[in-house]
Amino acid sequence: MDTGSPHGTGPTAAAEGTAGVVEGTAGAAVEGGPVWIALPPGLLKMRRLLLVVWLGLIALAAGLLPGLLAGPAWAGFAVLPLALMAWGWVMIDRNWRSWRYAERADDLLISRGVLWREETVVPYGRMQLVEVTSGPVERHFGLASVQLHTAAAATDATIPGLDPAEAERLRDRLTELGEARSAGL
Numbered sequence: 001m002d003t004g005s006p007h008g009t010g011p012t013a014a015a016e017g018t019a020g021v022v023e024g025t026a027g028a029a030v031e032g033g034p035v036w037i038a039l040p041p042g043l044l045k046m047r048r049l050l051l052v053v054w055l056g057l058i059a060l061a062a063g064l065l066p067g068l069l070a071g072p073a074w075a076g077f078a079v080l081p082l083a084l085m086a087w088g089w090v091m092i093d094r095n096w097r098s099w100r101y102a103e104r105a106d107d108l109l110i111s112r113g114v115l116w117r118e119e120t121v122v123p124y125g126r127m128q129l130v131e132v133t134s135g136p137v138e139r140h141f142g143l144a145s146v147q148l149h150t151a152a153a154a155t156d157a158t159i160p161g162l163d164p165a166e167a168e169r170l171r172d173r174l175t176e177l178g179e180a181r182s183a184g185l
Contacts (some may be wrong), residue, residue: 032050034102034109044096046141051092055085101159106181108148108174110157120157125181126150130174132167146170 063078094114102109110120129149138144144167146159162170 016162034104036100036102036109036111039099039159039161040163040166041097042141042143042144042163043099044093046137046143046161047092047096048089050137051088055081055088055132057086078099096161098159103170103173108157109158122148122150122157123172124177127174127178130171130178132164132171134167136166144168146174148174 009069059078059081062081063075066077067075082158087128091114095112098114099110099112101111106125107121107123110122112118125151127148129147131147131149132144133147134144138161144161144164146167148157148159150156159167159170
């Protein structure tokens with residue numbers, strides 16, 4: 001894990017008593033803020049593979065078709081998707097690093113975004129449905145997503161790319177806490 005990220009995250013930050021990002025399962029709250037849990041690296045690998053496959057095919061088509069039909073000089077169009085692939089490689093990493101979540105006593109925090117930071121607070125008592133989903137590509141990479149549904153559609157939230165065991169643990173915990181909090185309403 002990168003201890004020099006701009007979020008003040010990593011094992012060093014957590015050890016120093018500041019709010020840090022922890023990989024894996026939830027831990028106890030650190031003095032001064034919640035314990036943030038980072039997404040596993042499998043999501044980064046999956047997204048990068050999809051980027052390479054799709055833009056690689058586009059680069060092949062952009063270079064091969066004009067090169068065969070109009071001449072070898074036109075094969076240079078393949079450079080555009082390759083440049084987009086290099087830019088996307090870096091952007092996917094930055095986006096992946098920005099995702100994190102924290103379980104607090106009364107709510108779940110989800111933080112994401114690089115340029116436009118977005119932090120969603122989902123109170124346990126407002127949760128109506130917690131789903132664990134995993135499409136074919138996610139299953140191949142051993143990933144699952146947790147989808148939280150509340151009464152207000154604007155507060156629905158998703159945590160992508162979790163380990164299936166962590167996704168199920170989180171679903172069970174959130175459902176349990178949601179039932180306990182909504183019983184008092």
